[in-house]
Amino acid sequence: MTPEQLSQALVDVLTALVDAGDVTLPDGVPAEVRVERPKSKEHGDYATNVALQLGKKAGVNPRDLAQLLADRLVAVDGVSAAEIAGPGFLNIRVDAGTQGVLAGTIVEAGAAYGHTTDAAGRSINVEFISANPTGPLHLGHTRWAVVGDAIARVIEATGATVTREFYINDRGVQMDHFGRSLMARAHGQEPPEDGYHGGYVADLAEKIVEAQPGILDLPDDEQLVAFREAGYVLQRGEHEAELSEFHTDFDVWFSERSLHESGAVERAFARIEEQGRLFEDGGALWMRTTDFGDDKDRVLRKSDGELTYFASDTAYYVDKRDRGFDPCIYLLGADHHGYVGRLKAMAACVGDDPQQQLEVLIGQLVKILSEGQELKLSKRAGTIVSLRELMDLIGVDALRYTLARYPADTPLTLDVAEMTKKSNDNPVYYVQYAHARLSSILRNAADLGIAVDAAAYDASLLTHEREGALLRALAELPRVVARAAELREPHRVARYLEDTASTFHKFYDECHVLPRGDEDATDLHRARLVLVAATRQVVANGLTLLGVSAPERM
RNA sequence: GCCCCCGUAGCUCAGUCGGAUAGAGCGACCGCCUCCUAAGCGGUAGGUCACAGGUUCGAUUCCUGUCGGGGGCACCA
Structure with a gap:
């Protein structure tokens, strides 16, 4: 039983209670009931606070409502127990035997496991880095490369079409x-x-x-x-080559010049005019962004006839929208957060809903320490920590993973020594090691002639506590990915992987998978092997979402 | 002055669409390799979740204020 199935079962039970007249819900039955994995084992495999939330609305004591739910829930196939705790929590245990079916399901789904169709049919643009072609990419860009690419990947995993875009300021x-x-x-x-x-x-x-x-x-x-x-050609080529080496490939490299050559600027101006937000003052052309909460109106064309940078930004946004993207996501550094208000106002000035079509994610800055000293990032001063240097020093996987495991909106201080340690000091190796270990078991199984048979193993044998814990961890991937995509927070995938790797290592410690010595392979061996194959798939899928490799050996 | 982000263990950071004993890694200390990868597992120590109010059955999480740290406020690019 997966959390999704349990959640659905709770909705069904609530509906049945309402239909039977046992409970009255003024707002109706919620479309979804959240179940969570409790921190403490004593609280069961899953828990829900739905009775606490609905008790008041229904005019029922939460514990009584929980009892009503529990009575019907235990009759559901796959649920082995449901008990009331505290003020009205419902602690649920699932049937250990039926849980094991998930392992086969995952193996059969393969690389698609964890993907959903939540955002199917949507076309989303993610613009990130957009560094000037006048110098090398540095640490800040490196963070946006990882985060932007991972955001694109998790959104793709929810069924949307994503275009990764790099805007080139090749003008000015x-x-x-x-x-x-x-x-x-x-x-x-x-x-x-x-x-x-x-x-x-x-x-x-x-x-x-x-x-x-x-x-x-x-x-x-x-x-x-x-x-x-x-210089432009060389520098831009270097950006592209380095990013490609860094597993960050853009679908579109968008030149600012091309906006001016294609007439996009005029089209954007016409759009603003249409919306009645364009005006002239003092010989300059303005957009009335103050109509939408901006501090001041913005100049598009200066009185000397030059177009402002903001004119390009507006034209670029309009161009993206005309290409069908909804929403357009921008990843900006914290030093540009003053830009958010005017971007939102701009979207409104061209007739869009800035809450819907234009989304700005602000990434905080990264500091990097080496032997206690901060390495400065100033591009102009020349003492920069470049992507090139970072890749050479730390390695693509460790660098990507380290930057991917923190939310983009928290300031970050990294230590070169910690990132370069080739040990479990670095969580990337902890997770990759789990994958290597899993791969090793599968190799050994092949050598012994034991096949992974996802269609014909005995799932009911996977009743060990560590097996149950591992199965429940594997069941979380779709929820984690969906949440990461929805919130644009791919670091959740990394944290999940660390948790799952830990759960696997504990399983490995207590449950021997393959026959030892002269033992014959039993059904339990075969069932555990399917579980191992499922776990390997989950770890691999998660690492792929972060653009980090899943090594077969370490 | 106005706006944004942040303040959780010695350090770096998770967690918070309100929930039951606040987590991980590092650092410190103690155990476990005749057995599928010890880059692993188990255990000990370490916290007024910056502070003060408020809403709530319940606040680290939501609201207000204070203090502390960082960043931003151009007819710049």
């Missing part, structure tokens, strides 16, 4: 600063004050000169453009 004065900095370095000079001073600039300049020896002889204005464009 920063690009010119970049070009001037490259040019200066190529001529052996210091970049200008407001330019880029990182060591990577000289490296890029050198590459550019190598590829285009004639570039240094071009007139200054042409040379600047040539450096800027060549």
Whole structure:
């Protein structure tokens, strides 16, 4: 019996009570009754506080209502006991024998186990990182890469179509600063004050000169453009290559320039006009975002005729919506949280419901310590911790997992030494080790000629306490994934994996899976082997949702 | 000044769509490998869930205020 089935059984029992006239619920029977796994074993396999919640509405003492529920619930197939505790909790035990069926179900579902259809038919856009193509990706981007990609993965697991998008700010004065900095370095000079001073600039300049020896002889204005464009291509290519190596692949790399070339900006302006939120003042073109709670109206085109960055953002949003995305999710760093109000107001100004179509997730900043000293992240200062360095130092799996196991909206302090330890100090190895151990058992079983037969094992033999605990852990995956997707909190998957790995290791410690020595394989061995195969599948599916590999051996 | 996030064990952090004894890892201490991977398992120690009110049968969780830490408030990009 899975939590979903138990939840449904409770709804059915409530409905029966209402139909029988035993209980009157003014608001009707709730569509869903939540069951949770109690912290304490004495509270059964599952528990619900539904009687406490409904007691008042029904005008019944919660304990009495719980008793009514319990009386009918014990008659349900798969439920072995239901008892009332405390003020009206209902503690439920499920039949140990029938629980084991889940193992076969999971093995047969394979990679699809844990997926739901909650968001089927939806098309969702997740934009993240969107770093300027004027320098390397750093630690902050690394966090958004992991979190954004994992969010996309868990949402996909609920049946939606997800487009991962990277917006490239390839237009504006920063690009010119970049070009001037490259040019200066190529001529052996210091970049200008407001330019880029990182060591990577000289490296890029050198590459550019190598590829285009004639570039240094071009007139200054042409040379600047040539450096800027060549640097852009190199830097953007590096972003893409590094992210790909980091298992973060984007579906769309969206150029800001293309918005201006495609007429998207004009279309967006027309949309705002249509909504009556466009006006001119002092020679500038404005959007009346204050109609929707923004602190002040925003300029789209300055009085000198230049379009603002916000004009691009608006056009970009309209373009996404025209491509059918609902919602458009933005992952922004905490340093951009001041931007949220105007983005929401902008969505309203083009006629959308900002609560529905535009969703902004704010990620807090990451600090990284090495031997007690904070490594600074400033891109311009040049002392950056880059994605490249982090991958080389820590490894893709450990880096991804470490960043994925915390909620994005909490500030984070990481220690290089802890992340690089190749031991269970790092939870990624704890989880991966479980997968390797599981794989090893399956290999050994194959060597012994014992097949995993998900269709014909005796599920009723899986009655050991540790087997029950493991089965109940495996049953949680769909709920965990659905919740992670709904809340955009993929770290829940990581925490779940750690919990499940622990439950497995405890099972392993007490329940020997395969025959020892000369023993013959029994039905219990075969049943446990199916459980092992199911567990391996669950761990693998969970790691996949985080973009972390599931090694067969360690 | 206004707005946002945060304050949970020595450290790094979970948990909180209100629930029954507040969790994990690290760090400290003590046990377990003739047996499927000891990167494992078991145990001990460690907390006024920042503080004060409020709502509730019940608050670490929701509301208000205070204190402390971080960030943001451009016809910038």
